Amino acid sequence: MTLRSAGFFLLLLLALTALALASDNDYVIGPGDVLDITVYGEPDLARTVTVQNDNSISFPLIHTIKLGGRTVQQAEDDLEKALGQYLVQPQVSILIKEHRAQMVFVLGAVNKPGAYPLTGRTTVLEMISIAGGIAPEGSKKILLLRGASNPAALQQVLEGAGGAADEQRLQQAAHAQTPPIVIDGQRLLDEGDTSQNMELHGGDVLYVPKAKLVYVLGEVRRPGGVPYTDGLTVIQAISLAGGTTEMAADAIEVTRRVEGQEKHFKLDYAQILRNGALDLRLEPNDVIVVKRRLF
Numbered sequence: 001m002t003l004r005s006a007g008f009f010l011l012l013l014l015a016l017t018a019l020a021l022a023s024d025n026d027y028v029i030g031p032g033d034v035l036d037i038t039v040y041g042e043p044d045l046a047r048t049v050t051v052q053n054d055n056s057i058s059f060p061l062i063h064t065i066k067l068g069g070r071t072v073q074q075a076e077d078d079l080e081k082a083l084g085q086y087l088v089q090p091q092v093s094i095l096i097k098e099h100r101a102q103m104v105f106v107l108g109a110v111n112k113p114g115a116y117p118l119t120g121r122t123t124v125l126e127m128i129s130i131a132g133g134i135a136p137e138g139s140k141k142i143l144l145l146r147g148a149s150n151p152a153a154l155q156q157v158l159e160g161a162g163g164a165a166d167e168q169r170l171q172q173a174a175h176a177q178t179p180p181i182v183i184d185g186q187r188l189l190d191e192g193d194t195s196q197n198m199e200l201h202g203g204d205v206l207y208v209p210k211a212k213l214v215y216v217l218g219e220v221r222r223p224g225g226v227p228y229t230d231g232l233t234v235i236q237a238i239s240l241a242g243g244t245t246e247m248a249a250d251a252i253e254v255t256r257r258v259e260g261q262e263k264h265f266k267l268d269y270a271q272i273l274r275n276g277a278l279d280l281r282l283e284p285n286d287v288i289v290v291k292r293r294l295f
Contacts, residue, residue: 026120029075030068030101030202031055039083040091048097061086072096102202106131109138109208123197124183127206139211139227140185147203180207212284216241219248219290233279235272237288244269244290251291254280 029035031053039045049057055068062082067075076092083090099117104127107113111132124142128134185208187193200206213225214237221242234252238244254265265280269290272278282288 027072027096027099027118028102028202029055029070029072029096032100033068033096034098034100035067035075036095036097037079038093039087040093042087042090051101067094068101104200104202105205107205107207109135109210111135118200118202122200124200124206125188125197127200128208131206134185134189134208137210138208140189141209142183142185142188143180143205143207143209144183144198144200145180145205145207146201214282214284214286214288216288216290218288219245219292221245228282228284232282234267234282234288235276235279237282238269238290247292249291249293253289253291254282255287255289256283257285 029051031051033051035049035051035057037045037047037049037059045060047059049059051057051068055066056064057067058064059079062079062085065079065082067078070078072094076094079092079094080090083092096119099119102118103115104118104122105115106127110128111134113131116127116130124144128142134140181198183196183198184193185196188196212228214228214232215225216237217223220238221244223241226237226240234254238252248269250269250271252267252269254267256263256265267278267280
């Protein structure tokens with residue numbers, strides 16, 4: 001490694017360290033957080049403490065002090081002021097050893113659903129990435145529930161259903177005070193639209209529903225489910241399934257279940273190509289079968 005490249009990596013390391021420290025300085029301490037506290041020049045005062053439910057900690061000389069609800073920088077200032085009654089210009093350093101207070105739940109069709117600590121400024125895209133990304137069956141609609149007030153119930157959803165839940169059950173479990181915010185994952189993930197990349201706060205819940213599908217079978221190149229979107233037509237669905245094979249006939253049948261009954265639509269592929277007005281708009285779970293030529 002050359003001297004120049006070594007210098008570059010040193011600067012990069014220093015920049016990353018400064019960024020991590022800045023992130024922790026903005027973190028709001030809360031109950032359950034575990035703090036490593038040191039006082040410069042006073043090794044006997046070094047303590048690892050847990051923030052209690054009333055936001056307080058126990059600490060030598062001052063007995064108890066409330067640090068919950070304060071950022072790390074504010075907590076350091078508060079502790080220095082309290083210790084200033086007994087020490088000359090104390091310098092306090094607080095590191096978050098375990099982030100337990102500011103949690104974000106990521107549920108639904110992600111690869112690693114769970115409860116994740118919010119260690120600094122974190123956006124929807126970053127948290128989805130931390131949760132392993134959207135699973136193959138996930139939709140591009142992401143729901144954000146603000147200020148969930150019942151983390152215990154959400155933990156039960158997470159443990160009991162592997163992170164899966166319908167939207168109504170999820171909102172009831174979260175005790176969210178406002179309706180979900182709908183984030184357009186198509187614009188966020190595929191188009192890089194940063195207006196959809198909202199900053200998260202402690203108690204937020206991200207929920208990725210399973211995608212709605214239609215099923216394209218028969219003489220297509222990739223038979224199976226394809227994602228449903230509003231306005232999807234038969235020709236578009238066949239295109240998503242790779243198009244027709246050489247053995248495909250013009251005959252297409254669409255099966256739709258309506259109130260427990262099957263409804264069938266018979267279409268002609270060639271006629272639709274000549275007149276797009278004949279193309280059928282699909283509904284979720286429709287089944288399209290492209291027939292095979294007899295000869």
